[in-house]
Amino acid sequence: MKIKYFEYITVYLSVFLVCVFVGVIGRLVLLEKGADEYTAGVFFWISTGFGVLMFAILSLFLNDLAERLVNRFLKAEKKQSLESRITSEDLVKIEEERQDALIKPEMPENKNSALDIEKIREERQNTARNQKQERIDTAIRYALQEFALYVSDDDLEQLGRNIMIYAEGINFENIKPVKVKDLSNLDLYHFGWNIWNCFKASRQDRAAQFLKLTFTDALKDVEQKSIKTHLKDDEQKGLIKIMEDLTDF
Template sequence: MKIKYFEYITVYLSVFLVCVFVGIIGRLVLLEKGADEYTAGVFFWISTGFGILMFAILSLFLNDLAERLVNRFLKVKKNESPESQIPTEDLEKIEEQQQDVLIKPEIPENNNAVIDIQQLREERENAVRNQKQARIDNAICYAQQEFALYASDDDLKQLGRNIIIYAEGLNYEKIKPVKVKDLSNLDLYHFGWNIWNCFKVSRQDRAAQFLKLTFADALKDVEQNSIKTHLKDDEQKGLIKIMEDFTDL
């Protein structure tokens, strides 16, 4: 890049010196012919500037002409290249084959990839299903521990079935009431919040409805909205406490 700039400076400086030299010669000739200093000086600058201007115009014209000649020469060479000697029909076929390779990659003959994806999907679904079932089992175990002293065996089994209905989001018409003794409404509220917190499959108003239907006798005088607003009252009071996680029991 520096060599190219040096060449430009050399060329333009040479032209400038030549124009100045021509202007000086013209000025001396005018002075010998009897012209005054002012006229000779004006001629000097005009002749110098005219020479530089003519060189610039010729440079632009010659550069453009040279560029056209080079482009025309390259175009002729391109037309004579081996690719241009291929028939047009064959060339189109080659281009179509190349596009097919880019757009339509080869698909393996076996379906191992599809089988692997399906297998992964099934394994994932089984893992989710097993995880949900484990939560249901933990919730039933927790309920049996909490109500073992306050409900009969049949009621404990029914409570487990009611928990399954809630966790699976089934119709509440299948819920049957469970009778308990020696437990306050606060205990039942805490139990309901713990079950809701375990699954979080619905809003708390559905958990309140679950409590209202499951403990229909104990909560017969309490409105469902009231149950919802008192689920977490006095967290550490009562026989059943609020537990953030009972899966480790």
């Protein structure tokens, strides 16, 4: 037997016993009032049957209504309890958060992203500038060491300025000539290739032009195209030799 059926039997049996009890009480009352046994018996069965019948009718027609009323009451009570809990515990906090949002609005995500991109771009630009400046400093130190014995102090300073002009891509009209002694054209070619290799920011034509303008007297009889073609001749000959890396200077 299923549990649901057992519950129905229990309920109806309980109702039947209650009705019988009421009928017995009514029968005893009638007997005390002077009614005969037949009348009292009829009342007993009528009251018992009527009670069972009324319970069945109420169960049939009013069960759904009662269930809806109970559910509605429970929902209303739950909602009221929730509203009460929110009001008592969280209302102040919610109001404070709303005021904070009005006073300190959050920055839009896309604006944050734009700021991050700009910051990254600025950092990369600073890194590139620092690296370039390090190469310029290295090239100047290299030039000072190589030419210290072969040019005057003023010409050493001018050579450093010429290297900066070359590295920064400034117009060569600002380059001034430097006089050298005891160095061959091969030495100057090697020096030009080493400077070009340090920066590699342009074609070797520009390096050849840089040499032609810087060492005007020494290379006055050499064409710029010829300088370009001989930059790396006899790499390990001469006082100034070809160097693949200047980072040690």
